[in-house]
Amino acid sequence: MSILNQGYYNLEVVVVDDNQFDSTANLSEELCFDPRVRVVRNPGSHGPSQARNFGVQSAIGELITFLDDDDFYLPGRLSSIMSFYEQSGDRYSFISAGRFAEMDDFSEIQPIPGQRFGVISLENIKFGNSIDIGVLMKKEFFEQLGGFDEKLSSLEDWDLFIRALKVKDGYKIKRFDYAVSRTEGRDRVSEREAAGYFDIAEKYSKEFGYKWTFIPRSKGLNLAGQFSLAKAVFYSYRSSSLLPARIYLSSRFPRMIRITKELSARRQP
Structure with a gap:
């Protein structure tokens, strides 16, 4: 309506x-x-x-x-x-x-x-x-x-x-x-996001590059509950990016990440 x-x-x-x-x-x-x-x-x-x-x-x-x-x-x-x-x-x-x-x-x-x-x-x-x-x-x-x-x-x-x-x-x-x-119990498209991230990584791997694929794969593994600290460190190394580590940490320690962002924002002129 x-x-x-x-x-x-x-x-x-x-x-x-x-x-x-x-x-x-x-x-x-x-x-x-x-x-x-x-x-x-x-x-x-x-x-x-x-x-x-x-x-x-x-x-x-x-x-x-x-x-x-x-x-x-x-x-x-x-x-x-x-x-x-x-x-x-x-x-x-x-x-x-x-x-x-x-x-x-x-x-x-x-x-x-x-x-x-x-x-x-x-x-x-x-x-x-x-x-x-x-x-x-x-x-x-x-x-x-x-x-x-x-x-x-x-x-x-x-x-x-x-x-x-x-x-x-x-x-x-x-x-x-x-x-x-995001009401609990409702069947939402987002519940299939983990597989979607792997699909996106495969579809655009040649265009965006091999290192880029580790970012959507990190998100897919994290949503599937299969993203360990060891994988996060390995994916950060292979992607030359801290994003996989941030993805892991933000899901385990969301309040800490939020406070860090707030402090960073306050320091900016």
């Missing part, structure tokens, strides 16, 4: 019913009777990449954006992004904004660290993705990129943004208006 409460009316909402059995009867009355909403059936068992690609194919608008079924847009997000697009035109490959995490239907809110705002280049997301799935992008450009890679286990958004930024820079507005749901 958050997409319909944006105060932005010139839009088409394509709801992809990606279940084996028709679940359109479960839609709320607001969705069923809103003329902006169109439900498309995508029967069978498909991954999120295929479902999103199917939704884009069904869309008739010039611009597209995305919203996962358990995430939220805060009021004003679409207006803010569209206003920026109207000012910048085709200068950027995509336009996004800030995100944060919510748990148990907003009973708890947590910031998502490491977000960069302003102009986003390929180098800015080479070692990790700080862009949410709700980017604004021209449909034609999305199709030229080939859409989401349906062969990836997860992290298909990171992969799309890598390909987009190889064409031209993106932009991220400093406004926190995308809520990522």
Whole structure:
């Protein structure tokens, strides 16, 4: 419902019913009777990449954006992004904004660290993705990129943004208006992230180099609970980077890493 409460009316909402059995009867009355909403059936068992690609194919608008079924847009997000697009035109490959995490239907809110705002280049997301799935992008450009890679286990958004930024820079507005749901017990795409990191490492190993592959592999092993201190030290040595060690330490001692970052920030003039 958050997409319909944006105060932005010139839009088409394509709801992809990606279940084996028709679940359109479960839609709320607001969705069923809103003329902006169109439900498309995508029967069978498909991954999120295929479902999103199917939704884009069904869309008739010039611009597209995305919203996962358990995430939220805060009021004003679409207006803010569209206003920026109207000012910048085709200068950027995509336009996004800030995100944060919510748990148990907003009973708890947590910031998502490491977000960069302003102009986003390929180098800015080479070692990790700080862009949410709700980017604004021209449909034609999305199709030229080939859409989401349906062969990836997860992290298909990171992969799309890598390909987009190889064409031209993106932009991220400093406004926190995308809520990522992290409520325990919900089946989320992010649960397959460990395999996704290995897929990304393999896909871009030749392009980004052998040393770079140790960074996404470190994140995959860490998520899978298979990243030991010995591996972290070895991966840091092979990658010529402290990132694998930081990945290991931040998961074991998150409070210590957070305090260190805060102290470093205070020392900066």
